[in-house]
Amino acid sequence: MPEFRKDPVTGRWVIISSQRAKRPQAGLGHSSAQPEVCPFCAGNERETPPEVLAYRNDKSRPDRPGWSLRVVPNKYPALVAQSGEADCTDGFYEARAGVGVHEVVIESPEHVISTGSLDERQLTAVLRAYRDRMLRLGSDKRWRYILVYKNEGREAGATLEHVHSQVMALPHVPKEVADEIDGARRYYQQSSRCLYCTIVENERSERTRLVSESERFIVLCPYAPRFPFETWILPKTHEAVFERGSDDEYAEFSRCLRDTLKRLHRGLEKLPFNYVIHSAPVSGNTRRYYHWHMEIMPKLSQAAGFEWGSGSFINPIAPEEAARLLRGLASSV
Numbered sequence: 001m002p003e004f005r006k007d008p009v010t011g012r013w014v015i016i017s018s019q020r021a022k023r024p025q026a027g028l029g030h031s032s033a034q035p036e037v038c039p040f041c042a043g044n045e046r047e048t049p050p051e052v053l054a055y056r057n058d059k060s061r062p063d064r065p066g067w068s069l070r071v072v073p074n075k076y077p078a079l080v081a082q083s084g085e086a087d088c089t090d091g092f093y094e095a096r097a098g099v100g101v102h103e104v105v106i107e108s109p110e111h112v113i114s115t116g117s118l119d120e121r122q123l124t125a126v127l128r129a130y131r132d133r134m135l136r137l138g139s140d141k142r143w144r145y146i147l148v149y150k151n152e153g154r155e156a157g158a159t160l161e162h163v164h165s166q167v168m169a170l171p172h173v174p175k176e177v178a179d180e181i182d183g184a185r186r187y188y189q190q191s192s193r194c195l196y197c198t199i200v201e202n203e204r205s206e207r208t209r210l211v212s213e214s215e216r217f218i219v220l221c222p223y224a225p226r227f228p229f230e231t232w233i234l235p236k237t238h239e240a241v242f243e244r245g246s247d248d249e250y251a252e253f254s255r256c257l258r259d260t261l262k263r264l265h266r267g268l269e270k271l272p273f274n275y276v277i278h279s280a281p282v283s284g285n286t287r288r289y290y291h292w293h294m295e296i297m298p299k300l301s302q303a304a305g306f307e308w309g310s311g312s313f314i315n316p317i318a319p320e321e322a323a324r325l326l327r328g329l330a331s332s333v
């Protein structure tokens, strides 16, 4: 049974989840070998837990081939949905049952290994699947936050290479998001404006960190990026909630994301990366000042002693230089 434990000094929650160690190539060894049977390929549906969502064009039955996208519970979840145990405190320490939801979005029935190679329709379907799961999980009162993220490439934490991403429902708002919300709230209290809208406006007039723009979205390298080629995509007008988008918006966002990944792939020969979607928490009144966005973090450097010791980052590539290079790499979609 996984467990949340709170660091009594920093207040940070950690998940202790021994189940995760049973994953294939769970990072305890160094093998990058893939399993003989890819559990995410069409025809191998029995290798995964039963699907919770699938897009099917024909009348094929659940957990059989015929799907274009599937969402399944993670076979080795970091958290579990049910628990007989109540929240517990261990005397001096604070702990909670590791309750949550951990799902995998299988983004293609074919053995595609790069998100940038999905066509626009398929990538739009991936975004719609995020929306569908976020809305469904968000309606469960136990969850305060739904986090969507992707690990692509072994260096970025992926154990299986078949294109996939993950959705997690959490009983609390994670620290990264809580910190962003705090900063955005302070700015809003001082200026009655959304901080992210102000960033978008600044970057559109400054232009040195701008990568590309579409009608509704802007792609930019942030002013103080932690990692080389860290890139954000934001809606240009104020919107706190990712999962409230229209099909049109997801189609446009998928074009932006695909274009950005292709630029990154052209510039960087091998591109392990992570992305996260930061949307407003399910409840609470953050919607006036929080602004959803995607953060894409190429995995070119590793957090080392300085980063662990200080919580700061040393980034050898200025965002102005990264954006200039990415602008020059038209993606020729």
Ligand SMILES: [Zn+2]
Pocket (backbone or CB within 6 Å): 038, 039, 040, 041, 110, 111, 112, 162
């Ligand atoms: Zn596969």
Ligand SMILES: [Zn+2]
Pocket (backbone or CB within 6 Å): 194, 195, 196, 197, 198, 237, 238, 239, 289, 290, 291
């Ligand atoms: Zn805004």
Ligand SMILES: [Zn+2]
Pocket (backbone or CB within 6 Å): 180, 278, 293, 295
């Ligand atoms: Zn963020």
